[in-house]
Amino acid sequence: MLHFFHGVMGSSKTAQLLMQRYNYQQLGLKVALVKPAIDTRAGVNVVYSRIGLEAKAEIVLDADTPVREQLAWLAVQQAHNTFQYVFVDEAQFLTESQVQELADLADTLEIYCYGLKTDFMGQFFPGSAALLRLAEDIQEVSGSLCWCGRKATMNTRVDADGNVVRTGEQVVIDNHQDFRYIGLCYRHWREGKSHA
Ligand SMILES: [Zn+2]
Structure with a gap:
């Protein structure tokens, strides 16, 4: 199943992703941590949360190569050939075709995408729009507040x-x-x- 967890800046999306991944790993489940190539904040392959949790992405997804090939490469590289769970950070930066591919792959994988829904102008990111169309499970990561104390959206x-x-x-x-x-x-x- 393809899951999309969206939240605004400051909602601790990445921290939640990393905690969920940790919980899965503690259970002995095989997980892959990936991110789209565009986000270079905090280094190319670092998955970084503002509260300080961080991890290395196992794949920085290249938009020009099918996701399936890149996951297959990881399976070989890291003996992850049985991994069943894929965590995608900064999923708003996925291309529309990458999301389409993830939706197809989600027949057999559990894919958790975490990202922003809209940009600073209130417009969809292409990746988020595609996730809102295609994800079977859509949830909001809330918890971010405006300086006035109301919910930040x-x-x-x-x-x-x-x-x-x-x-x-x-x-x-x-x-x-x-x-x-x-x-x-x-x-x-x-x-x-x-x-x-
Ligand atoms: Zn306000």
Whole structure:
């Protein structure tokens, strides 16, 4: 089955992914940890959560190679030939065709995708839109709060001075220090208020 767990910035999605993976490993289940190639924050193959948990992705998925081939490669490399569970971090960066492939692979694998639903402009990422169409299990990872104390539902890009940025490329990874991302409630996202 293909699962999509979506949440805004600050909802501890990656921490939840890593804890779920740990629990599975403790049970002796074989899991693969992968991420799309586009996310280079914290190093190419590191799966990093803001609360400090991190792990190495076993595959950084290349968009030009079928996912099936890359998983087969991992099975050979790591004697994971019986792995049954695949965890995908930053799943919003999957391409539409990668999601389509994951949906097909999910006939025989349990695939858990964790990622953002929308970008800083409130638009779907292509990967998230495809996951919302095709995943059989869709759940929200809640817990992120706006500075006002209400539920954060919108991802917001802010510059170094804390100003809300409303234009620009959909993907600007925040390791350049020019931007960071926070979760805001809809009202404060619409008003562009990133703090009290
Ligand atoms: Zn608010």
